[in-house]
Amino acid sequence: MLYNEGRGPLWVHHDMECLAFLLAVLTGTARTDYFGHLYEVLKPTEHRFETADLALGTSGQ
Template sequence: MGTPLPADYKRIVQAYGGGLFAGTLWLLAPGYPDAMYDLVAQTAEREEILDGLWEAGEERPRELEDRDVRLVPWGFDEGAGHFLYWLVRPDVEPEEWTVILNEGRGPLWEATPVSCSRFLLDVVAGTTTSFYFSDLDDMVDPERRYRFVPNAEILG
C-alpha cells in the first residue's frame, strides 16, 4: 500500500481481525480472502472508483484539494454504502490521520478529526458526532448494537 498504518488500527486488527462492529460497521483487514473485506484490495478498488468519479466531474471534497493527499479505506457501512477512509497526508504521522467518510449513495463527505479506534468506539457507544451514525439505535437491533462479529463467523 506504500504507507504505514496507524498503531491503533493494527492493535484492533490483531485483537479482533476484520468484522462487523455495532451491527453495521465493517472493519477491513489486510489479507482477507474476500476482496470486499480486504484492506489492500479495497484500497486499490476505491482509488479506481474515486478517480473515475472525479474524472467524470464529481467535486472533490475540500480536504482533497492538495494532490499529495491520499485516501486509504479502513471500513464501510454495507447497508448505506458509506466508506470510511484515513485522510493520508505526507507530512502527518499515521496516528494523526483524520477519518473521512464518503456518503454511500451521494457526493457528500464528512471529516472527523479522530483515529479509527476513537471513531469505532464513539459509534458503538452512541457518542459519535457523525451525522451518518447518529441514529444507530433506530437502525440496529439492540442485540447487535454492542457486539463485534468476526468475518469468519459471518462469512464462513
Template sequence: MGTVLPADYKRLVEAYGGGLFAGMIWLLEPGCPDPMLELVAQTAEREEILAELWEAGEDKPSELQEGGVRLVPWGFAEGAGHYLYWVVRPDVEPEEWTVILNEGRGPLWEASPVSCSQFLLDVVAGTTSSFYFTGLDDIIEPEDRFRFAPNSEFHGT
C-alpha cells in the first residue's frame, strides 16, 4: 500500500482481527482470504472505482482538493455500502489521519475529525455525530449493538 497504518488500527486488528462491529461495520483486515474484507485488495479496488467516478465527473470532496491527498479504506457498512476511509495527507502522521465516509449509493461524503477506532467506538456507544449511523437502535438488533463477530464466523478463517 505504500504507507504505514495508524497504531489504533493496528491495535484493533491485533485484538480482534477483521470482522463485523455492531452488526453493521466491517473492519478490513490485511491478509484476509476474502478479497471483499482484505485491506490491500480493497485499497486497490476502491482507488480504481473512485478514479473512474471522478473521471466521469463526480465531484471530489473538499478534503481531497489539496495535492497528494489519497484515501485508504479501512471499513464499510453492511447493506448500505458506505465506505469508510482514512484521509491520508502528505507529511501527516498516520495517528493524525481522520475518517471520511462515502455514502454507498450516491455522491455524498461526510468527514469525521476522529481516528477509525474512535469512529467505531462512537457508533457502537451511540454517541456518533455521523448522519449515517445515528438511530442504529431502529435497525440493529439490541443483542448485536455491542457485539463483534470475527471474520472466522463468516468465512471459517
C-alpha cells in the first residue's frame, strides 16, 4: 500500500493491501504519522439521536 502525503512528492509505504490499511486507519490500529491526528479526537461519551424536525428546526406542520 502506497499513499501520497497530499501536498507534495512524498509517498509512504505500508506492507499491506489497501482494504486492510483502510480498516487499520479507521479502527485506530494503523502505525502511521500521517493519520495520527485521528486518534487525538475526543470521542463523545454519549450520543443521542434526534428527529429530523428537531435537527432541522422545523415544526411538524
